[in-house]
Amino acid sequence: LFDCGEGTQIQAMKSERFTLSSVTTIFITHMHGDHVFGLFGVLCEMQMIALDLAKTIGQHPRNIKPFKVYGPPGIADYLKVLMTTATGGKGPLVDICELVQSTPKPPYSQGNMRVRQLQCDRNGVWQVVQDQSESPKTVKAVLMPHKSEMSTFAYVLEEDKVLGTLDVERLNKMGIPPGPIFKELKKGKVVTLPNGKTIDGKDFLGPSTPGRKLAIILDTYDSSTALHLAKDADLVIHDSTFHSDMAKEAYGKGHSTAEQAGLFARDAGAHNLALTHFSNRYVYETNHVINAIGVDVHVDEAVEAFESDRVVAAEDFMSIPIIRESGKRLLAEAKDAQRRAEAMIKEEIKMAEMEDRAVKNPKEAEEGEKQTKAQKKGGRRNGKGVGKRVDLRSRIESL
Ligand SMILES: [Zn+2]
Ligand SMILES: [Zn+2]
Structure with missing residues (x-):
């Protein structure tokens, strides 16, 4: 589970697909309330579910495995206060790991909590999880800037590839x-x-199937530090607080625009993009709200920047299946390439027709050309131009 805003516990109960009983590990991006205020309630609920299950199968409560929480420094203190004041030290069993930049402090235990720290490597990457179980996977993290007093962790989860069948x-x-x-x-x-x-x-061995890769990019005005980790991700979930009409505001508030999310997905070579963390000035359903701006404007903007229509505005209870078969992914890529090729051919035919007209009737052709140029200019919102491809880094620098 990535982040635990207020209400996570309630929403989990309402969800038909997601259940807290399937959660073993929680990753926290940063300590802002909308990402962490629900954490303690969720941990207590997880403990309750685990105790019930132990009782049902006749297992001693002592054998319940501790839950794991990874997050920024301060997460242990935050939970410690709640453990001692709200549960008298009898709270859920939790292994907490704080991701630190400097030399880690020695590990310690207090009540049901075990606390340790993990330092990043020389490249500023945290090797958060290296799971060698039946379904091996890794979770890596890097820091991204958010507010002057707080940075955010980008988390990237990747499964190992599945080897082919033996001949x-x-x-x-x-x-x-x-x-x-x-x-x-x-x-x-x-x-x-x-x-x-x-x-x-x-x-x-036959051909192997690549593992799935998921990148969680929340609350940042510059996600470019996470680009290399998210390379070729099957799904990127990206902060899209504002539309690029409010790019300066987004930057000032430490958040991303839909365009930045799209550029991130494109530059990372990602396959799908889910936008989230919309400012409440945008609404999901515009029908009954006067002067409402829908989140669909974010999707349009991200589609344009991503140069792919595999973009969705995430909402509560949404489920996005990530298909493991490499063939499906290749099929989607082939379709994209075909679409691009068709668009190019159409453009070429149009140009050829115009040249043809120019030979037959120079004056009429001139008018036609003017029109096409004007169309092209208006083609991109805010007149950002069609010729030059902006990358994420230069877009952020321009802010
Ligand atoms: Zn935040
Ligand atoms: Zn937030």
């Missing part, structure tokens, strides 16, 4: 019988056979 038939033909050797070969390892020969599992 058993070929191995059998080579006289290698199924057994423990197959298990090693399936992992792509080099194995020594009883006859002393070595074979490489990788030579007998």
Whole structure:
């Protein structure tokens, strides 16, 4: 679970797809209330669910695994106060890990809390989680600027790739019988056979499927520090507090515009983009509100910057399935490329027709050209021009 604003516990109860019983780990981006005020309630609820389950299956409460919380320095103190004042030290079992830039302080325990600190590497990246379980995955984090007194963590979750299937038939033909050797070969390892020969599992594996990648980019006016981590992400969830009409305001308040979110997704080579954290000046449903501006203007703007229409305005209870099959992803890419190619061909036909007209009737052609130029100029909102491609970094610098 990434962030825990006020009301998370209630919304989780209302949700048909999401349940707190499936949560083992919570990642906090920064200590602002809309990201952290619901944390303690959620942890208490998770503990209650775990205790109920333990009772049902006859497990001793002592065997309940602690929940994990990762976040900025201060998260341990924040929870400590609530643990001691609200639960008399009998609160949920929590392993807290503070992500720090300087030398980590020694770990300590207090009541049901265990606290440690984790320092970033030389490149400013936190290797937050390296999960080697049945479904191996990593979570990495970098800092992004938000307010003068507070930065935000960008989190990127990535699954390991799934290796292809083992070519058993070929191995059998080579006289290698199924057994423990197959298990090693399936992992792509080099194995020594009883006859002393070595074979490489990788030579007998089908094509692997890339793991899924999710990037959480919240509350920042400059997400460019997270671009390299989010490279090729299947889904980017990005702060989109304002429309670029209010770019200066967004910058001043430490937030991103929909255009920045789109540029981030494009520059990262991401496949899908979900916009979130809209200022309450924008509404989801414009029908019954006078002078309302809908969040659809954010989507339009992000689509243009992303150069892809795979953009959605996230809302409560929305579920976005991320498909593991690489084939599907390639299909989506192929469709995008086809769309771009078709648009280019159309443009070329138009130009050719214009040239044709110019030869036949120079005056009429001149009028036509003027019109097309005007259309092109108006094509992009705010007259940002069509020729030059802005990248995220230069867009932020211009603010
Ligand atoms: Zn914030
Ligand atoms: Zn916020």
